[in-house]
Amino acid sequence: MGLLGLFNRKPKGDPEAERRKFLLEQGRITDGRVLDTDFRPDGREIVFYIYTLNGVDFESSELLSQEQQRDRLKYAPGAKIGVRYDPKNQGNSMLD
Numbered sequence: 303m304g305l306l307g308l309f310n311r312k313p314k315g316d317p318e319a320e321r322r323k324f325l326l327e328q329g330r331i332t333d334g335r336v337l338d339t340d341f342r343p344d345g346r347e348i349v350f351y352i353y354t355l356n357g358v359d360f361e362s363s364e365l366l367s368q369e370q371q372r373d374r375l376k377y378a379p380g381a382k383i384g385v386r387y388d389p390k391n392q393g394n395s396m397l398d
Contacts, residue, residue, distance in 0.1 A: 325386045325396050334385035334397075336377055337361070349377050353385040355392050364397050 334353035341347055342365075350363045366377060377383065377397075384398030 321394070322396055325388060325394070328388065329386040329396075330389050331384050331386050331398055334383050336379050336381045336383055338379050339377060347371055347377070349397065351383060351385065351397065353387070353395065355387065358392070360387075360393055360395065362393070362395050366397075370397070 332353050332355060334351045337350045337352055339347055339349050347366045348363055349366060350361070352359055352361050354360070370377065375381070385395050386398045387396075388394040
């Protein structure tokens with residue numbers, strides 16, 4: 303990297319927050335289904351889910367926010383959920 307590269311670098315932000323912001327602004331929505339849930343040692347709940355696009359199944363997981371954790375039935379195994387995904391990178395998704 304040259305000297306100019308040092309001046310042209312973008313400030314580092316929170317990559318997860320930027321990814322979620324992009325999906326909220328640019329993502330499309332499809333239906334998914336909760337496969338399972340689990341709890342981390344810190345008490346946060348993680349949801350495993352699946353969605354299908356163009357005949358391809360995508361499996362993913364997401365840590366629920368405190369707000370999402372209040373609605374336990376919405377994220378119970380077997381429940382239908384909305385999944386927001388990147389149309390150019392369909393494996394990039396989040397719960398809607």
